[in-house]
Amino acid sequence: MRIELIKAFTKNPQEGNPAGVIFDADNLSQKEMIRISAELGYSESVFIVKPTSDDADFRFRFMTPTTEVDSCGHATLAGAYSIYLRESFENLKIETGAGFVTVFRNKDGSFMMKMARSELGVEEYDRKEIAGLLGIDEKSTLHFPIKTSSVGSPKLMIPISSLEVVRSIKPDFDAMIKFSMKHPVNGFYAFTNKL
Numbered sequence: 001m002r003i004e005l006i007k008a009f010t011k012n013p014q015e016g017n018p019a020g021v022i023f024d025a026d027n028l029s030q031k032e033m034i035r036i037s038a039e040l041g042y043s044e045s046v047f048i049v050k051p052t053s054d055d056a057d058f059r060f061r062f063m064t065p066t067t068e069v070d071s072c073g074h075a076t077l078a079g080a081y082s083i084y085l086r087e088s089f090e091n092l093k094i095e096t097g098a099g100f101v102t103v104f105r106n107k108d109g110s111f112m113m114k115m116a117r118s119e120l121g122v123e124e125y126d127r128k129e130i131a132g133l134l135g136i137d138e139k140s141t142l143h144f145p146i147k148t149s150s151v152g153s154p155k156l157m158i159p160i161s162s163l164e165v166v167r168s169i170k171p172d173f174d175a176m177i178k179f180s181m182k183h184p185v186n187g188f189y190a191f192t193n194k195l
Contacts, residue, residue: 001025003040006078017074020045021082025061030068038065046075048083056095058083069186070097071152077103077111084111098152121148121184130158133179134190135170142192148185155187162194 002023010016020040025033025047037045044062051059060079062072080092080103092103103113125146131138142159149157160166169190176188 001028003036004082005040005042006081008074008077008081018042019072019075019078021075021079022047023082025049030061030063033061033063034066034068037063041065044069044072044075046072046079048079051095053095053100056093056100057089058092059095060101062096068097069153071101071115073113073115073151076101076113080111080113096152115151117151119150121150121154123147123183125156125183129179130156130188133172133176134158134188135172136160136165136168140165153186154184155189156185158188158190160190160192160194163192166190166192 004021004023005018006021007013007016007018020037020042022028022033022036022045026049028036028047033045033047044064047061047063049059049061051057058079060076062069062075076094076096080094083089083092084105088105090105094101094103098115101113101115103111105111127141127146128138130146131141140161142161144159146156146158148154160169171188180186
């Protein structure tokens with residue numbers, strides 16, 4: 001087993017989204033993978049195993065410190081980049097819990113992935129409750145529906161009025177975990193188009 005740390009979405013090693021990348025993980029149980037992910041301490045780690053389908057080059061299993069998730073964008077790119085360092089490719093087809101993902105290497109050396117089409121959730125979440133979980137005023141959210149969006153793992157999309165408000169967020173992590181246990185939400189994504 002070999003473990004690497006790769007940061008996605010950046011060229012600067014001081015920035016980006018870190019993910020643990022674990023090769024040769026075929027003999028690990030889910031419980032062992034979760035334990036390793038918890039020890040690494042990143043939001044997700046990717047375990048690279050043999051695919052169950054002849055249509056894929058590799059199978060990626062994504063673990064948080066507490067559970068397995070079907071997909072993770074930054075860990076997918078981190079795993080693909082680690083594979084590229086070992087054996088270069090133009091594109092790589094990956095089997096995940098959310099279906100197949102293809103990662104392409106662009107001419108400029110960057111990587112891009114093609115995932116399943118995003119699905120917008122039906123349920124609208126209470127603006128005041130969500131603002132409270134983020135430690136901001138309800139009026140700091142934009143008047144768009146607060147819903148989940150998913151390509152395999154539902155994320156709560158929260159429109160915020162400005163970048164200044166995004167930077168002022170002080171999340172109540174314990175309350176967010178409780179909320180996520182009651183609702184099909186696997187992450188809070190506060191965003192703004194107002195710089």
